[in-house]
Amino acid sequence: MTAFRAFRIRQDDAGYRAGIEAMDSGDLSPGEVLVKAAYSSVNYKDALAGSGKGRILRQFPLNGGIDVAGHVVASTDPAFREGDAVLCTGSGLSETRDGGYGEYVRLDARWTIPLPDGLSLRESMILGTAGFTAALGLLQMLDNRQIPEQGPLAVTGATGGVGMLAIDIYSRAGFEVHAISGKADHFDFLRQLGAAQCLDRHELAFSGKPMDSARFGGALDNVGGAMLAGLLPLIAPYGNVALCGNAGGIGFESTVMPFIIRGVNLLGVASAGTARDQRLRVWEHLAAPWKPLHLDRIATREVTLEELPGVFPAMLAGGSFGRTIVRHADT
CATH class of the missing domain: 3.90.180.10 (Medium-chain alcohol dehydrogenases, catalytic domain)
Structure with missing residues (x-):
């Protein structure tokens, strides 16, 4: 002992x-x-x-x-x-x-x-649950047929650990990433991580309509609440929203329209209890093709x-x- x-x-x-x-x-x-x-x-x-x-x-x-x-x-x-x-x-x-x-x-x-080969112990913990969650969200979107041609992926809560790593990972995977954050003073940093556009959440004007013009191919949402409700009408046909956080609240008001008219999918990302085979897939991707450039x-x-x-x-x-x-x- x-x-x-x-x-x-x-x-x-x-x-x-x-x-x-x-x-x-x-x-x-x-x-x-x-x-x-x-x-x-x-x-x-x-x-x-x-x-x-x-x-x-x-x-x-x-x-x-x-x-x-x-x-x-x-x-x-x-x-x-x-x-x-x-x-x-x-x-x-x-x-x-x-x-x-x-x-x-x-x-x-x-x-x-x-x-996995390609990661140090320190790098694996810079990733940790945050990077694992971001990558798991992308893997679930890809398994549900998300492709770059559908449009950019929005990442909410972009200055948090999950958000920053998602920007880097999703860019590495070939997607255009639009970062959404209330911390506009960090936008230059987010662009350096790979964000093609940065959007101030305080200036987002959601229409409140059940459906709106498609703006994003999909999204990783760390926020929930009103943010999730506002995003769903903006997702392109058959796009996916991977939900992994509730910083904006555990409830949200929406309609069925994005789901039954555009075939939008809402995917829950529950990283804590992920099955072992899926864990291995995620870490294999994080060590090689999706390894962030800015750890x-x-x-x-x-x-x-x-x-x-x-x-x-x-x-x-x-x-x-x-x-x-x-x-x-x-x-």
Whole structure:
């Protein structure tokens, strides 16, 4: 057994709290693959869990962090050997089992993904759940016959981690990308990532009509709410809207017209529980044909476990920009 540090989240008679604790590898959640963590990342769910602002954990105590990448130190599954580089995103991390905010993590072999050739451990965590979600959304659109000829793909919430990575990934995949964001001061940056056009969400004038002139071939929507309702009438025939976020609210008002007249498809992107075969497909694409060209620019901040509490408030307030990755002490 090995002693290590972890950012652990508790809720008990003393209340909800989180911070650095000493642990032993024998106290980790069960699993076949013990990993020495090198990197993790900070996602919106991590900020909710670590601050106590959202009900993310389903049991306590647990180590935070829904993403992790590192090297195998022991495995009872023959598919993994000591020294193998691996990663894991979602799959119950920091919900039902200890997550990536520990110097060691024990993983379920079913959800442990060999690090694909073409990606470093650090790059895999710049991508993390955010990049995986963006790529999964595109894969679902392609499986549903989305093609560049239908028109540009709109990306809402474009200055967030998912949005930035989607711009880069979708451009690499051959699509014209139109970025939608309320942060106009970052438009030059979004264009450098590959956005052909940048649209200020504050200046978008949705008509409110059940149908309007087609403007986008499809979309990745991180926002939901009124944004999703406004986008649907603007999607070209048989285009797809992949929905992966609800920053604008969990409800929206629309009509059936875009669906039954133009054959528009609304695709739910639920990255946390994605089947293993689909996970492997996504990571294969992210390591080669869709690998973003600007990962180091998108990774705007790198922190240690001790610095995590200082990251959460700005992210929850909508002030985050790009991706924050967590570097473990001896990496």
